Amino acid sequence: MTIKDLLESKAELTHDRRDSNGPVVLSSRIRLARNLASYPFPTRANPAQRREILSTCLSTLKDVTGLKTATVFKNEKLSDLDKKILFERHLISRDLMHSANGSGILISRDQSVVVMVNEEDHLRIQVLRNGFQFKNLWRNIDRIDTAIEEQLHYAFSPKVGYLTACPTNLGTGMRASVMMHLPALITLKQMDKVLRAVSQLGLAVRGLFGEGSDASGSIFQISNQTTLGEGETEIIKRLSSVLDTIYEYEINAREKLLESEPIKLRDKIGRAYGVLRNAGVLTSAETMNLLSLIRLGVDLGTFPAETREMVDRLFIEAQPGHVSYLGQKELESEYRDRLRAHLIRDYFKTIAEPDFHSMEPK
Amino acid sequence: MTIKDLLESKAELTHDRRDSNGPVVLSSRIRLARNLASYPFPTRANPAQRREILSTCLSTLKDVTGLKTATVFKNEKLSDLDKKILFERHLISRDLMHSANGSGILISRDQSVVVMVNEEDHLRIQVLRNGFQFKNLWRNIDRIDTAIEEQLHYAFSPKVGYLTACPTNLGTGMRASVMMHLPALITLKQMDKVLRAVSQLGLAVRGLFGEGSDASGSIFQISNQTTLGEGETEIIKRLSSVLDTIYEYEINAREKLLESEPIKLRDKIGRAYGVLRNAGVLTSAETMNLLSLIRLGVDLGTFPAETREMVDRLFIEAQPGHVSYLGQKELESEYRDRLRAHLIRDYFKTIAEPDFHSMEPK
Numbered sequence: 001m002t003i004k005d006l007l008e009s010k011a012e013l014t015h016d017r018r019d020s021n022g023p024v025v026l027s028s029r030i031r032l033a034r035n036l037a038s039y040p041f042p043t044r045a046n047p048a049q050r051r052e053i054l055s056t057c058l059s060t061l062k063d064v065t066g067l068k069t070a071t072v073f074k075n076e077k078l079s080d081l082d083k084k085i086l087f088e089r090h091l092i093s094r095d096l097m098h099s100a101n102g103s104g105i106l107i108s109r110d111q112s113v114v115v116m117v118n119e120e121d122h123l124r125i126q127v128l129r130n131g132f133q134f135k136n137l138w139r140n141i142d143r144i145d146t147a148i149e150e151q152l153h154y155a156f157s158p159k160v161g162y163l164t165a166c167p168t169n170l171g172t173g174m175r176a177s178v179m180m181h182l183p184a185l186i187t188l189k190q191m192d193k194v195l196r197a198v199s200q201l202g203l204a205v206r207g208l209f210g211e212g213s214d215a216s217g218s219i220f221q222i223s224n225q226t227t228l229g230e231g232e233t234e235i236i237k238r239l240s241s242v243l244d245t246i247y248e249y250e251i252n253a254r255e256k257l258l259e260s261e262p263i264k265l266r267d268k269i270g271r272a273y274g275v276l277r278n279a280g281v282l283t284s285a286e287t288m289n290l291l292s293l294i295r296l297g298v299d300l301g302t303f304p305a306e307t308r309e310m311v312d313r314l315f316i317e318a319q320p321g322h323v324s325y326l327g328q329k330e331l332e333s334e335y336r337d338r339l340r341a342h343l344i345r346d347y348f349k350t351i352a353e354p355d356f357h358s359m360e361p362k
Numbered sequence: 363m364t365i366k367d368l369l370e371s372k373a374e375l376t377h378d379r380r381d382s383n384g385p386v387v388l389s390s391r392i393r394l395a396r397n398l399a400s401y402p403f404p405t406r407a408n409p410a411q412r413r414e415i416l417s418t419c420l421s422t423l424k425d426v427t428g429l430k431t432a433t434v435f436k437n438e439k440l441s442d443l444d445k446k447i448l449f450e451r452h453l454i455s456r457d458l459m460h461s462a463n464g465s466g467i468l469i470s471r472d473q474s475v476v477v478m479v480n481e482e483d484h485l486r487i488q489v490l491r492n493g494f495q496f497k498n499l500w501r502n503i504d505r506i507d508t509a510i511e512e513q514l515h516y517a518f519s520p521k522v523g524y525l526t527a528c529p530t531n532l533g534t535g536m537r538a539s540v541m542m543h544l545p546a547l548i549t550l551k552q553m554d555k556v557l558r559a560v561s562q563l564g565l566a567v568r569g570l571f572g573e574g575s576d577a578s579g580s581i582f583q584i585s586n587q588t589t590l591g592e593g594e595t596e597i598i599k600r601l602s603s604v605l606d607t608i609y610e611y612e613i614n615a616r617e618k619l620l621e622s623e624p625i626k627l628r629d630k631i632g633r634a635y636g637v638l639r640n641a642g643v644l645t646s647a648e649t650m651n652l653l654s655l656i657r658l659g660v661d662l663g664t665f666p667a668e669t670r671e672m673v674d675r676l677f678i679e680a681q682p683g684h685v686s687y688l689g690q691k692e693l694e695s696e697y698r699d700r701l702r703a704h705l706i707r708d709y710f711k712t713i714a715e716p717d718f719h720s721m722e723p724k
Contacts, residue, residue, distance in 0.1 A: 263642060263643060263696075263700060264642075264643070266642040267641055267642030267643040267703070268642075270640035270641050270642045271636070271637050271640060271641050271642075273636075273640050274633070274635075274636025274637050274638075274639055274640030274641065275633050275636050275637065276636075277636055277640075278632035278633060278635050278636030278639075278716065279629055279632050279633050279636065280625060280626075280628040280629030280630075280632045280633075280718070281625060281626070281629040334625075338625060341629070354640065356642070
């Protein structure tokens with residue numbers, strides 16, 4: 001598989017979708033940080049050691065059930081644009097984009113399992129799925145982790161658990177997160193209140209592209225902060241219960257919004273559709289905010305449910321790297337904004353016109 | 363004919379259209395101010411005299427060829443909304459809307475001739491046509507004026523010409539004007555320069571709704587200021603020559619705009635279409651500005667030529683009085699803005715989607 005294949009395997013991008021929280025939860029992810037006992041952490045390892053770690057890890061990984069057909073990318077073989085695309089697809093981290101030689105990425109055929117080698121830790125094992133799917137994800141990642149551990153000797157302390165390069169990952173080495181679409185909480189200016197409550201509960205909230213990114217498209221990544229002193233299933237249980245609450249808050253906020261400003265909401269969604277369908281120039285930021293309104297429109301019955309999948313795809317495909325890829329090179333932002341508008345127009349030509357019947361004030 | 367008939371006689375609203383300046387000149391108008399020698403000016407006349415003036419004028423007018431089938435509205439019989447509608451259609455003046463009892467309006471069946479009685483002067487005779495049509499207009503109004511003068515004794519001084527209530531109309535009593543659509547001059551910020559030059563030439567520039575109105579929709583009304591010391595045909599000739607120059611300026615500005623910012627222009631026109639086609643709420647001001655972009659789009663080949671007529675109709679039908687009429691009463695602005703958006707969406711459903719082929723940068 002090449003980056004091109006990866007971009008073109010659209011059917012496989014969205015994984016399965018059996019959850020009931022589709023309207024609010026875009027995707028779930030669990031990652032484990034692991035290190036080999038016999039090597040220094042990646043930043044301390046010399047080039048020869050990094051190469052050894054990479055080759056050891058990759059040969060083990062290729063034996064794990066489900067990863068036999070996975071594709072391996074060596075970091076130094078990837079162009080900046082390739083890495084940007086993998087990052088925009090949430091397959092690699094910002095750290096890996098800039099890491100030294102000897103790093104690599106393994107991506108399963110369906111893109112639901114990604115392992116980074118020699119990022120901050122020797123191994124960063126990640127599983128992703130659309131919707132709210134922690135149970136499935138945990139079962140899958142636990143199986144993969146166990147299979148690796150049967151072959152490799154992890155750095156582990158009976159007292160603290162798995163050892164990691166950064167103390168914030170010590171213990172379980174686990175970070176579980178979901179992407180949530182919270183447009184109503186944003187519109188009603190209740191998001192700050194939610195953020196405060198969430199951080200008091202030891203959870204972290206970030207934008208669509210992780211630490212330091214903004215809440216573009218009203219999308220938030222919510223994850224556990226602590227990895228120590230709690231078992232994996234306990235962490236997941238606690239996180240899930242907070243996410244359920246945020247989900248309820250968002251649904252209530254939507255009801256309130258529909259009750260108090262149905263006309264404004266209908267106007268905003270209509271305009272968003274009109275602009276996406278007809279603009280000649282679209283920046284990434286504007287696109288995200290307009291797509292967010294369309295996704296809300298899907299949830300409110302303005303567009304058919306299939307449109308949600310298109311919107312979720314566009315949240316990624318409208319990012320700068322993906323649009324540049326269409327132009328076959330890194331593009332100047334002005335040309336990129338035109339190409340983005342072209343891409344979006346073509347997608348929006350394929351969907352039904354909005355039907356605001358369900359939103360008409362009684 | 364009732365106000366309802368007048369609104370529904372859409373076929374007759376746009377008169378004929380044989381001019382070559384369609385892209386820039388929306389409509390032309392000539393009006394003559396006349397007074398009867400034997401009565402004081404309207405503001406000085408007592409109610410009985412005003413009634414006499416009205417009945418004398420109307421009975422004379424009904425005999426003039428072309429006005430035999432005209433409709434007469436007595437001011438006191440019209441509701442505020444009726445008057446608002448006549449004003450928005452440029453059939454009556456702001457003054458007449460607020461004038462005392464004893465005023466009246468005569469409107470020819472095709473709405474191309476309107477005579478106001480007991481406005482500022484006893485008679486305000488107006489002829490209107492789409493496009494740049496001074497020659498036809500002058501021939502027509504001169505004929506009507508002559509026919510009236512055969513029956514009635516006008517206040518006239520051999521030294522100054524026709525006597526009028528306000529000295530600014532003395533002499534010919536004539537005001538000739540055109541409505542011009544000058545979006546490129548506005549966009550390139552060249553309009554101030556044009557306005558200065560025009561006023562130095564003794565012409566007046568106003569917005570779509572005359573004195574005190576803004577340049578909503580990039581539409582300007584340009585007319586002669588002086589009525590004294592020049593014959594009617596001289597005034598028209600001088601005005602026409604300035605209008606030709608402004609026309610050239612606008613066409614040049616459009617070429618410049620297409621050359622320097624084709625992408626931005628394409629984007630703005632596309633968005634305007636998208637918003638008009640999909641918004642749930644539209645204020646009058648926003649509508650005018652978006653329609654202006656659509657009219658420019660027609661001129662640039664983005665929409666078929668027939669769309670221009672629809673846009674010109676909407677410049678009037680999207681005004682508050684017309685929209686209120688749809689709701690069958692004076693409406694609160696919030697509801698009116700929804701009804702306007704509904705009206706506009708319905709109109710825009712009937713036209714072809716924009717085709718930007720002709721605007722693609724080479």
